Amino acid sequence: MSEFLSLAGQNLLSPIILSFALGLMASLARSDLNVPEAVAKGMSIYLLFAIGFKGGASVASYGLDARLGFSLLAGVILSALLPIIAFGLLKAMTGMNRLDAAAVAAHYGSISIVTFVAATSVLEGRGIPSEGYMVAVAAAMEAPAILSALWLISRSDGDSGKGMDSALMREIMLNGSIVLLVGAFAIGWITGEEGLKEIESFIVNPFKGVLCLFLLDMGLVAGRGLRGGGGVLTRGVLAFGVLMPLVGSLIGLGAGMLLGLSPGGVVLMMVLSASASYIAVPAAMRVALPEANPSLYLTLSLGVTFPFNLTIGIPLYVGIAMAVTGG
Amino acid sequence: MSEFLSLAGQNLLSPIILSFALGLMASLARSDLNVPEAVAKGMSIYLLFAIGFKGGASVASYGLDARLGFSLLAGVILSALLPIIAFGLLKAMTGMNRLDAAAVAAHYGSISIVTFVAATSVLEGRGIPSEGYMVAVAAAMEAPAILSALWLISRSDGDSGKGMDSALMREIMLNGSIVLLVGAFAIGWITGEEGLKEIESFIVNPFKGVLCLFLLDMGLVAGRGLRGGGGVLTRGVLAFGVLMPLVGSLIGLGAGMLLGLSPGGVVLMMVLSASASYIAVPAAMRVALPEANPSLYLTLSLGVTFPFNLTIGIPLYVGIAMAVTGG
Amino acid sequence: MSEFLSLAGQNLLSPIILSFALGLMASLARSDLNVPEAVAKGMSIYLLFAIGFKGGASVASYGLDARLGFSLLAGVILSALLPIIAFGLLKAMTGMNRLDAAAVAAHYGSISIVTFVAATSVLEGRGIPSEGYMVAVAAAMEAPAILSALWLISRSDGDSGKGMDSALMREIMLNGSIVLLVGAFAIGWITGEEGLKEIESFIVNPFKGVLCLFLLDMGLVAGRGLRGGGGVLTRGVLAFGVLMPLVGSLIGLGAGMLLGLSPGGVVLMMVLSASASYIAVPAAMRVALPEANPSLYLTLSLGVTFPFNLTIGIPLYVGIAMAVTGG
Amino acid sequence: MQTYKAKRVEITIENVMESRLTDALRGAGVTGYSVLPVLGGSGRSGAWSRSGQVSRAQGMVQVVCIIKPERLDALLDAAFEVVERHIGVVSVVDCDVLRAERF
Amino acid sequence: MQTYKAKRVEITIENVMESRLTDALRGAGVTGYSVLPVLGGSGRSGAWSRSGQVSRAQGMVQVVCIIKPERLDALLDAAFEVVERHIGVVSVVDCDVLRAERF
Amino acid sequence: MQTYKAKRVEITIENVMESRLTDALRGAGVTGYSVLPVLGGSGRSGAWSRSGQVSRAQGMVQVVCIIKPERLDALLDAAFEVVERHIGVVSVVDCDVLRAERF
């Protein structure tokens, strides 16, 4: 416990978290500080490329065990399953209508890659190794949750095709961040250790600093979301935003143990399950379920669950995984 | 003297100054070379974050002496006082109307953070240490000059509230660059040496290179300003743009000596007093004194005083401070 | 031969080429992955500044031999001559009208700086030195091709001034990338070894990584071009897009040998002659020959010749130059 | 200078719907359109701003389409089908154009 | 397709005045507006361009506002008060809109 | 609020022609204009998009120009000369403006 507290304290006082806090406070105080859209997009391309590449290069170095296939499969199942649990919790805990509940649920099956990146950076800081292919698992978990949520809605409406068409399907599967993550993973895998050495001083050394500025922007965006959409956060909704990542992380813990992942891998599986999407899924929901309220799912995902995972969740998941795996 | 000349020569032939000169010449020659607005903004976020963080981390390392409080106070007083001197000089040297003179004066009380950054980089290059908290002083000096200038105008109009309202007040105090500078300073202070080590290869190593590209853009902008607004530069106005930084620097020198700052700290106090704002103050003037001519204050601040400080001013201030403090 | 194959294989599996391939595949698969315009522009400013600066610094280190003047002259002549050859080939190999053929020809006299950058990075990887002033030759080759192509057209129309006016002339000569490349070259030359050391961790270390992301974007753009403009690629046009760089490279080989360049310098001369412009020339053609079909020249230059040079051309030119110079 | 009567239709619509709208416009025989960026705005569903996003879920664009008057109805029908369930605004203005053969 | 008469007001105004203008519009009962970026321009106060700035002091935006005709006067009064001392342009066009319930 | 009749001219033209157009407008006595970015579009010469470029060869901008009605013909003549050989669209709308002294 005391170890968890010290870890949490250490985490809370890291440049990464403090940058997020700075952004959050600046926008809550209505400062005009803002990061241009193009710069934020540029940083996210950098982070996805770097994290994918490093994952691939690590697979090239340490070889591939049979667990990759099972881990991908587990990711797909988790992503499809978690929305159903989330939907149930939402119906029980909040007064949300079915449409909004399904839209929110989709976010919690999918993942937040920045939460994942922050977790890998905490693991690295503590010297805990993890499977390089977890970035591939992250990519695999992006989309299934969307299908799952649309199925939840169509089931009750008796209209099986509702919202989903082939164009949307292609957009989801080929969405930029999946393609970049998987592509960079493949490049890292193919070029291996040597490729990594060539571009190390671009994708490894400055990584944490870029992450700070990116989280500064995330804080700004989360703060603006809370200012505009904070009204939707009834007590029940807020409680869901904190409970669901905990539930997700425990299910991720079970999956990670079952798969026999390393302690670091278990942590990442917990983080993926606990985190909620705020890029791919919101865009898909605007197309497929335009009547659902975007304030609800964006505020929950970005304004509640993301900061929760970043500050309390990650050290907690590390603590639990270490205790359970004895790592 | 010969030492000053060699320092000046060395400064003039540094990549930083030459990048500025390249930008200036390119835009005077009407090349279409230009840096996208978002990229320029991204670089300025980087520079503010880095300089603030490093200042804070240095305070964490070397401890805080009682001078921080006095230095902040001195900064506020200088910022409020310099516009009054500038206003007097403008009335004496130029035919400017009161409104334009007050608007210009506000710029000279406030500061140019890029001039400050360039000066720290010269100090580092020469191995002259300075107080880390000078970045906090820089932040403190941004705003008071605006109030001072508005007071100058309202005094003569007998309309004390002219131009200033609470929304503008909040915008000035919470303007993005102040918030980012102070926030990064706080993060650097809290996370200290260790935090710095984590993100050093992002905020320290590439710093000077980013500064080159940023100054390239400043040169482009200054050149465009001179091309469009050069007509406002009568002989008197031009003379003011060179004299005022010298006057400011001497007042800064006095303040720095009084405070008992290190030689490097004295240089930075001189630079802050000598430099003129071209971000926060112009924006405030457009809101509060829309009838004042923006060509005048932008051309003076960015097209005359900024290049003067960058090329001649900084080595001169270093030379004077070294001579006076015996550093 | 087997050495060439191994070099080609090595080149094809480098992070740089694979990043390009990723972009190409992503856009052919109609993924929404895209790099914001401002970020792409920012990266190209970085690459031009870095490559220019390094070239200048290397001239400062290794001294300037008399060949610089001759090399620049050779560049100008090649740039003016190659369009005439290209025009002849186009008339022989394709059914293109004179206007389109002249517009396409202009592109092949001018150069692609990214191909040049990729080639220097291959040379560096193999430890083959080259003349630093080749970046100045690159700059010299940007514009003459345009005049040459406009002359080709005016000759047949009997209207000598067609398309060209003094404003366009200025735009071409002072186009942003020429100014930046030459300016950075001059700064590198003036500040030399020492200047390079100051900003090395910005312009040297992360260079290859930035190049990867830039080529990712080039792949995306090339793919979009092929998707939209692929229809113009008849068999003859396609054959031209592959044959012309080979022809150009051989002429460049001759020029490089005549000039007595180092093996690396010969490679770069071949690459410059083989590559086709996709920035300066298309813009000039839109002004001067608006009736020419942009799909034709953009698809050829960016969708055919650029990938050809990047993947097969560069290792081939290295192999030939090594064999011929015995380097 | 000879001008011709035409209609200028401006459709403000979410980013994510842009390609669906332009596909529909092409389907309705529209031969040309331009897409302009929108920085932010406010409406019944609240205020938004381009810099307040990490996702493209919320941004909007403005699709501008100049057409011959007789094509207006087909265009509006096509556009309406796309925007129907979505937020966004459709407005039509009378205009005069040069070079009528282009529309 | 059923359309309704409306007014399209376009106000080109400095960046720094944007929030003051939109506050005033809301105060005048305007329920929706969109903000478009402006890259540059020229007027009595000279020429400017977005890439020629390090500060947000000079840029402009275009606020577009579609309203019911009967609201026009209230809107113009509110807008005028904000732009009065400032540079900028206000223009009004007659338009037809779909989905009148939105305005 | 007192308004005045004016014409709003919108010219969508290639980036590379922007300065040539604005020079021509100034030559025709136009005192003010604004330039808006265009993200993409489609026309007889195919579809394009701002993110699909490495060069500024393909992008377009929209030049907006509000003028007194009596100046319209001079403006259109000047604009036509520039756009004649080029792709692009010119449209004119009747509008009302505040502060007529500005045009």
Ligand SMILES: Nc1ncnc2c1ncn2[C@@H]1O[C@H](COP(=O)(O)O)[C@@H](O)[C@H]1O
């Ligand atoms: N009356 C209006 N005039 C101009 N733009 C509007 C108007 N109403 C809505 N919009 C734009 O359309 C978006 C969605 O509107 P709404 O569907 O009302 O939430 C807003 O955020 C604005 O960008």
Ligand SMILES: Nc1ncnc2c1ncn2[C@@H]1O[C@H](COP(=O)(O)O)[C@@H](O)[C@H]1O
């Ligand atoms: N007649 C006009 N048509 C379109 N935009 C204009 C016009 N006049 C001024 N503007 C815009 O408003 C800005 C300020 O105009 P001004 O107040 O005349 O200096 C200009 O830079 C243009 O962006």
Ligand SMILES: Nc1ncnc2c1ncn2[C@@H]1O[C@H](COP(=O)(O)O)[C@@H](O)[C@H]1O
């Ligand atoms: N009818 C139209 N309405 C709006 N914009 C158009 C129209 N036609 C063409 N454009 C714009 O002008 C560009 C060139 O058109 P075009 O000359 O037809 O190829 C297109 O890519 C669009 O951005």
Ligand code: NA
């Ligand atoms: Na999840």
Ligand code: NA
């Ligand atoms: Na000052």
Ligand code: NA
């Ligand atoms: Na060539």
